[in-house]
Amino acid sequence: EQKSKYLPKLSSGEWMACYALTEPSAGSDAMAGTSTAKLSDDKKHYLLNGQKIYITNGSWADICVTFAKVNGKMTSFILDKSCKGWEIGAEEKKMGIKGSSTTSIYFENCEVPVENLLGKVGEGGHIALNVLYAGRWKLGFSSAAGCKTGIQIAYNFAKERNQFSRSIANFGMIQNKFSKMVVKAWESDTLNYATTGSIDSMIATLDKADSKYYEKMQKIIEDHAIEASICKVLGSEALAFCADEGVQIFGGAGFIEEYPAAAMYRDERINRIFEGTNEINRLIIGGILLKKAILEEIPIRDTILKLNDFDNFNQAANNHIVEKEVDLVEKCRKIVLNTLNELIIKYGQDLKNEQWVLEPYADMVISFSVMNLGIIRYNQMEESNKKNYTLSILRCSLSRHLDIIMSKSKYINNYIFDEITSNEINHRLESKIKSLNWYVDTISLEKSIYKTL
Numbered sequence: 001e002q003k004s005k006y007l008p009k010l011s012s013g014e015w016m017a018c019y020a021l022t023e024p025s026a027g028s029d030a031m032a033g034t035s036t037a038k039l040s041d042d043k044k045h046y047l048l049n050g051q052k053i054y055i056t057n058g059s060w061a062d063i064c065v066t067f068a069k070v071n072g073k074m075t076s077f078i079l080d081k082s083c084k085g086w087e088i089g090a091e092e093k094k095m096g097i098k099g100s101s102t103t104s105i106y107f108e109n110c111e112v113p114v115e116n117l118l119g120k121v122g123e124g125g126h127i128a129l130n131v132l133y134a135g136r137w138k139l140g141f142s143s144a145a146g147c148k149t150g151i152q153i154a155y156n157f158a159k160e161r162n163q164f165s166r167s168i169a170n171f172g173m174i175q176n177k178f179s180k181m182v183v184k185a186w187e188s189d190t191l192n193y194a195t196t197g198s199i200d201s202m203i204a205t206l207d208k209a210d211s212k213y214y215e216k217m218q219k220i221i222e223d224h225a226i227e228a229s230i231c232k233v234l235g236s237e238a239l240a241f242c243a244d245e246g247v248q249i250f251g252g253a254g255f256i257e258e259y260p261a262a263a264m265y266r267d268e269r270i271n272r273i274f275e276g277t278n279e280i281n282r283l284i285i286g287g288i289l290l291k292k293a294i295l296e297e298i299p300i301r302d303t304i305l306k307l308n309d310f311d312n313f314n315q316a317a318n319n320h321i322v323e324k325e326v327d328l329v330e331k332c333r334k335i336v337l338n339t340l341n342e343l344i345i346k347y348g349q350d351l352k353n354e355q356w357v358l359e360p361y362a363d364m365v366i367s368f369s370v371m372n373l374g375i376i377r378y379n380q381m382e383e384s385n386k387k388n389y390t391l392s393i394l395r396c397s398l399s400r401h402l403d404i405i406m407s408k409s410k411y412i413n414n415y416i417f418d419e420i421t422s423n424e425i426n427h428r429l430e431s432k433i434k435s436l437n438w439y440v441d442t443i444s445l446e447k448s449i450y451k452t453l
Contacts, residue, residue: 140231
């Protein structure tokens with residue numbers, strides 16, 4: 001009944017909707033919201049009281065999905081404009097995304113029909129978080145698309161802008177910027193499509209006639225929480241890099257509002273804040289990994305044992321064009337798992353509170369995901385010219401993320417071990433990587449990437 005009432009008009013654009021979760025005292029800690037709802041005496045309505053802030057579409061939304069506690073249990077509701085007591089605050093004056101409406105919303109004994117309860121009392125937390133999970137990989141996609149748009153805009157300008165009697169696109173420093181922008185956009189694309197493909201393939205196995213179809217779909221989305229956070233962090237930070245370099249390529253014109261680089265620079269900044277700040281998403285990556293490891297959903301120690309005989313591990317990759325790359329990824333897999341194992345030994349369940357190490361560890365997981373899925377994407381490509389120049393992108397990406405994994409691993413080792421032990425472990429790490437004879441001429445690769453533009 002709720003779908004038949006709301007979805008047709010939302011799909012057609014006749015109605016607009018908003019999602020109201022954040023409160024003045026409950027931003028990243030969304031479940032700490034203080035808005036309340038209680039059943040009216042005639043049991044026909046829930047009476048909502050509270051305030052929501054930073055609500056996108058706030059001023060023009062016809063429908064609002066919001067959250068309030070019923071007897072202390074977080075619960076979700078659907079509001080529409082006929083609900084008395086739904087008041088809209090003033091428009092916020094924002095740094096960017098100025099075409100978007102952002103307001104506060106006030107509920108003053110707001111009357112919500114009982115049939116507008118979304119799910120059951122107490123299920124609001126699951127609903128809120130699953131919306132955020134989907135929003136995160138969606139934001140990853142929009143950020144990847146923004147990277148491509150930013151590259152194209154900056155490239156068109158660079159070709160037309162002449163200095164020293166030639167186009168600035170002919171200068172090596174400018175070409176280097178474009179090469180790095182391309183690699184970051186490719187990485188974000190890779191993670192987003194892999195995550196969405198995984199979700200789609202798992203949902204496709206469900207029986208739509210099953211009475212618990214949507215509960216199972218929700219569980220699948222929830223199981224991709226780590227991937228969604230990686231998509232969000234990776235994509236938003238890639239776009240931040242591309243937008244910043246775009247302004248630099250535009251030079252003085254990049255600081256002038258009538259040129260597109262300035263708007264992109266302002267608008268991209270919010271991506272690292274909404275849908276959960278990147279700091280919160282890094283905590284999610286580490287926290288959920290810890291939970292899955294303790295529950296043995298991720299067989300850390302078994303996998304480490306299998307990887308111990310590293311020299312013989314990936315015989316299937318022998319004589320393959322990316323044989324060394326595959327070996328490198330498997331070595332990095334062991335480093336990432338070993339680091340998690342050591343962190344759990346050191347902190348146990350208290351690891352979830354150790355933000356000094358959770359942040360760099362999340363960066364290791366993000367980098368490993370890029371490396372692993374980059375190899376898989378390359379191997380799935382059909383033979384073509386695209387595969388040839390994609391190899392340059394892949395190798396540049398692997399080189400950069402190897403550096404991140406190594407540096408973050410050393411950083412963590414220095415923190416959790418004494419000096420002698422840390423030095424020994426870090427020396428062994430370096431020796432293992434050197435034994436792979438992994439080497440790339442990054443400059444030549446970046447030059448070839450630029451030529452594809």
